[in-house]
Amino acid sequence: MNKNIVLIGILVFAFFTIGVMNNRQSQIQESITYFPIDPKVTYTSTNTSIHFQKPQKSDKYLLKWQIESTLDRKAYLRQDIGFLFSNGRLIAKQGYWKQNTDHLIQEREIVGRESALVQALSFHYAELHENDEKIFSSQKMSADQIYIANLQNQAFHSFRNAFSKQEQEWKQKLDQHTKEFLYHSWEKGIRSFSINPEQYVSFPLTDLFLNPSSSFPGFTEQETNQIIGNLWEGLYKNYFLGIKKADGTRVKPIGSTIPLILIAKDKSHLLVLTETANGEPTLLRQMIGYGH
The missing domain is CATH 2.60.40 (Immunoglobulin-like)
Known part of the structure; x- marks a missing residue:
């Protein structure tokens, strides 16, 4: 009888341990912090x-x-x-x-x-x-x-x-096509969320790497690194894993537009503006905390 109780205890402990480990693995997988x-x-x-x-x-x-x-x-x-x-x-x-x-x-x-x-x-x-x-x-x-x-x-x-010459013509054509497409998409989102562009410094997410060693205007290198780290944490949770909409539901990001990053000139927050595959503008807001 005692042996059976011990065996049952070992099995319960093993299943509990495996469950905790699997849960921890899931938490690790879904965390860029x-x-x-x-x-x-x-x-x-x-x-x-x-x-x-x-x-x-x-x-x-x-x-x-x-x-x-x-x-x-x-x-x-x-x-x-x-x-x-x-x-x-x-x-x-x-x-x-x-x-x-x-x-x-x-x-x-x-x-x-x-x-x-x-x-x-x-x-x-x-x-x-x-x-x-x-x-x-x-x-x-x-x-x-x-x-x-x-x-x-x-x-x-x-x-x-x-x-x-052909490559130069195609480069200009593709650059212009992409630029115009994104401009109209972002303009639609800016109007939808009543954003005042003059209050922000904005750039496409793909431009984030152009000057990787440079600081954002008005921010130190340390502050810039923290903003970038927090930005990617938010992108992972609310874009990579699925675009989180205002009603709390998620949609797959495939087909969405390149996110536009808008950093408030008062250094208080940033916005991530994108448009889903079906044409719905979405907005992510992150507090920066360097404003006065």
Whole structure:
């Protein structure tokens, strides 16, 4: 009898332990959380790359999209997430996390069927525990973009820098098309939410990597890093995992527009404005806390 009781106790404990571990794994998987940046921790390499594969048929092509990063030490949690946009709309996303590692790599293949400006942006994140007492983080971004054009209705052709006259014309055409499309989308959202653009410094999410070592206007480097960390925390929870609408429901982000980031000039908050695949403007608001 006593042996049976002991056996039952062991089984109950085992099931409880497994449940706690699974719950913890789920919490870890769904967490990008900003903690103070540890200046001693660095990334030895970060890379986002888009590789164009010439098609066997002229009506489509293949993109190989890779995200890779290496930290200078093992971290309690490593996580990389990335977005892939084509002509201003999200066409794919990928994310990967792992505990007690310094290196992550992930890859996806995407089929394309039209001329496009393709832009990829990734966020590399590490959560570090110091003596199980203090928690720090490390973060970095990487990006890539390519142009894909169907030259004179022939096979698709890709380029990063426009050298030939045809490439220059296609670059201008695709840049202009994407810019105008996003402008009208963002204008629609600005009107919908009665936003005064003069009160904000705004830029597309894809421009966040253009000056990765620069601080936001009016903010120190430390403040900028915290804003970026909190921004990606919000993007992960409310964009990557699903766009959270005003009524609390979520919709898939695929097909949505590149988010517009608006930082209040009074340094109090920022806004993330996007439009879902079905044309509905959505808005995420984050408090910054540096306003006076």
